[in-house]
Amino acid sequence: MRQRTVISMEQALALPYATMRFVHLGWRVIRVEAVDGRDLPGDANRYIGGPVPGIEPYSYFLAQNVGKEAIALNLKTAEGQAVLHHLIRTLGADVFCCNTMPGRYRPLGIDYETLSAVRPGLIWAAISAMGPDYPDVPGYDPVIQAMSGYMEVTGFADGPPTLMGVPLIDLKAGDEIYSSVLLALADGADRSGGRRIDVSMLQAAASWLITLLPLIDLDCGPEEITRWGNAHRKFIPTSVYPTSDGYIYLAIGSNAQWRRLTAMERFAGLDPDGKRGTPEARYADREAIYREIGEATGRDTVEEVSRELSAAQIPNTPINDIRDVHAMPAIRSRMTRTTLPGGKKLRLQPMAVDLPGRPAEFSVPPAYGQDTRAVLAEIGYGEAEIDDLAGGGHISCGRQSG
Numbered sequence: 001m002r003q004r005t006v007i008s009m010e011q012a013l014a015l016p017y018a019t020m021r022f023v024h025l026g027w028r029v030i031r032v033e034a035v036d037g038r039d040l041p042g043d044a045n046r047y048i049g050g051p052v053p054g055i056e057p058y059s060y061f062l063a064q065n066v067g068k069e070a071i072a073l074n075l076k077t078a079e080g081q082a083v084l085h086h087l088i089r090t091l092g093a094d095v096f097c098c099n100t101m102p103g104r105y106r107p108l109g110i111d112y113e114t115l116s117a118v119r120p121g122l123i124w125a126a127i128s129a130m131g132p133d134y135p136d137v138p139g140y141d142p143v144i145q146a147m148s149g150y151m152e153v154t155g156f157a158d159g160p161p162t163l164m165g166v167p168l169i170d171l172k173a174g175d176e177i178y179s180s181v182l183l184a185l186a187d188g189a190d191r192s193g194g195r196r197i198d199v200s201m202l203q204a205a206a207s208w209l210i211t212l213l214p215l216i217d218l219d220c221g222p223e224e225i226t227r228w229g230n231a232h233r234k235f236i237p238t239s240v241y242p243t244s245d246g247y248i249y250l251a252i253g254s255n256a257q258w259r260r261l262t263a264m265e266r267f268a269g270l271d272p273d274g275k276r277g278t279p280e281a282r283y284a285d286r287e288a289i290y291r292e293i294g295e296a297t298g299r300d301t302v303e304e305v306s307r308e309l310s311a312a313q314i315p316n317t318p319i320n321d322i323r324d325v326h327a328m329p330a331i332r333s334r335m336t337r338t339t340l341p342g343g344k345k346l347r348l349q350p351m352a353v354d355l356p357g358r359p360a361e362f363s364v365p366p367a368y369g370q371d372t373r374a375v376l377a378e379i380g381y382g383e384a385e386i387d388d389l390a391g392g393g394h395i396s397c398g399r400q401s402g
Contacts, residue, residue, distance in 0.1 A: 003027055004185075007088055008097040009075075009110060011043040012140065013167060014127050014201070015099035016064040018174035022095075022181075023067035024336070024351050026358055030091075030375060031065070032084065033368060035074035035396045042072060042368040054341035056367035063348045066338050067362035071376075072369035072396035079394040081109035083376065085118045090379040093119060094190060095181055099127040102198075103135035112196045121190045124197065125181055127173045131200030139201055141167040148205035153212065156229040169205045176204050236282035237289045240319065241297040248302050250293075250309055250316040258282070260312045266296050266305070337361045369398040 008019045009032040019029045033042035040047050049059030057065065071087075074080035088096060096115050098105070105111035105126070112124045129139025142163055145151050150169070155162030180197045189195035206213065211233070212225050224233060230249070232238035238251040252258050255277060262271040270292055276282050282289060297305050302318045309316040318324075325331055326347075334350035337360060351358075372395055376386050389395045 004094040005091050006030070006095040006097060007032060007084075007091075007093045008095075009033075009108075010097060010099055012045055012099065012170070013064060014141070014170040014173040015097055015177065016043075016045075016174075017171055018127075018177035019068070019097060020064045020066070021174070021178045021352075023362060024355060024358060029068045030087075030371070031068050031070050031366075032075075033070060033072045035072050035080070035393060037393075041396065041399075042070075046368060052340065052364075053344065055364050057365045061365055062338075062346075065365035066336075066348065067359075068366060069371040069375060070366035070369060071372040072398075073372075074394050074396075075108040075110065077392075077394050079389060079392065083381075083389065083395060084109065085115070087375065087379055088115060088119045088122070093122065094185070095123045095125065097125045097127075097177065097181075101136055101138055102126070102128050102132040116194050116196075120194065121192075122194045123181055123184045123190060124194065125177050125199070126197070127177060127199045127201065129200070130202045131198050141170040141201075144169045144201045144205055148202055149209065149212070150205065153225065153227055155227045157223075157227045159227070161227070169201055172208065173199050173201045173204045231286075231290070234279070234283070236279065236286045237293055239290060239293075241290075241294050243297050243302045243305050244300055246302045247319045248297060248305055248309075248316055249319060250314055252314070255279070257314060261309075261314055264308060264312055266308060267293065269296075335360075338364050340364060367398055369396040372397045 004022070004025075004027040006019055006022050006027055006029045008015060008029060010016050010019060011033070016031070019031070023029050035041070043061070045061045046057045048061065052059055052062060073083055075084060087093070096110070096119075098110055100108070100110075106114070115124055116122050128134075129137045129144065139147075145163055145168075146161070148169070151161035151163055154164055176199045177197065180199070184190070184195040184197065187195075215224055230240040232251070235251065235253050238253070240247050240249050250261075252261060258271070258277065261267050262276075270289065271277065276285060276289065306316050306318065320328075331350060332347070334354065335347040336351060337348060338346050339361070340346060341364070351360075373386055376389075376395070377383075381389075386395070386397070390397055
């Protein structure tokens with residue numbers, strides 16, 4: 001696959017995560033940030049988290065922005081828009097992405113109609129809270145988690161709705177951009193008029209409610225579509241159980257696994273007469289089953305219980321913390337990497353899928369406006385023109401240009 005060029009007016013996490021996946025493919029990604037006169041210019045995520053030695057962005061900005069270039073344009077001016085259009089045309093950009101509210105597309109000169117005229121065959125892709133039918137609705141992952149029901153089904157039944165610990169909706173929306181752009185290119189849309197792709201965070205989130213939304217029309221009980229804590233709603237007794245030195249998660253996904261579980265000496269009292277042998281029977285008697293399993297696992301250590309479950313081919317795991325995951329050979333051996341200016345190596349998250357022949361080490365995230373001057377020179381602007389654009393507030397070449 002030839003190297004593609006992506007111009008991305010991006011901020012926060014959802015879209016930078018999507019374009020990070022293009023970086024993993026070896027594509028060129030130029031991120032566009034705003035010139036707005038603030039003390040902390042550009043993407044607010046640049047200034048979140050802890051400082052990283054030797055680079056401007058803070059830690060929360062790091063992983064999703066490795067391997068990119070960064071320019072700063074004022075798209076509220078005609079001159080700034082002209083620079084963007086010249087950039088897309090001259091570089092022959094394959095893809096343009098953005099994640100601002102749809103009501104801002106046309107005023108900023110980034111709407112599909114404008115940019116597809118600038119670059120016929122362009123793949124144009126956008127993320128917004130609820131799609132173009134709701135042009136003025138802002139949205140962040142936690143808000144969409146609440147809006148889409150995710151918080152209502154996360155947590156314990158006797159506790160409040162709960163936010164998930166990973167921004168899954170941001171990442172889901174980013175993956176939809178990634179896959180939809182690749183589909184457009186596989187379909188040859190770049191050679192046959194281009195394509196517009198609109199990703200609604202709400203719709204993307206709702207597409208994952210596959211085990212919940214269909215139950216409404218089946219007249220489900222209210223307990224089927226609310227919080228269940230650590231237990232699975234249907235596969236009983238899948239849940240977290242105590243041990244003498246921590247917790248273990250075990251999963252029962254079939255009657256055969258239930259029979260193997262109850263054949264173990266530790267769990268022999270769970271079903272002596274076979275009356276719990278069906279999913280329906282286990283569902284009806286679930287509270288007693290949870291209690292009895294917890295009593296059986298609580299007598300010994302995680303290691304002892306896990307060893308017995310694994311011998312019976314019952315899926316199980318200790319509850320790992322993030323440091324444990326970082327140290328797992330299956331993860332550690334596949335991490336992507338970057339190197340800070342002082343030489344410190346940083347291990348980042350792995351790619352979602354191994355990509356043979358693709359790079360695994362990437363340059364550190366760029367400073368705000370770091371590449372504006374070089375990119376504009378590449379597309380034909382002279383030094384004096386660049387200085388004039390910076391002086392007029394139409395571009396920024398970083399902090400030195402104000």
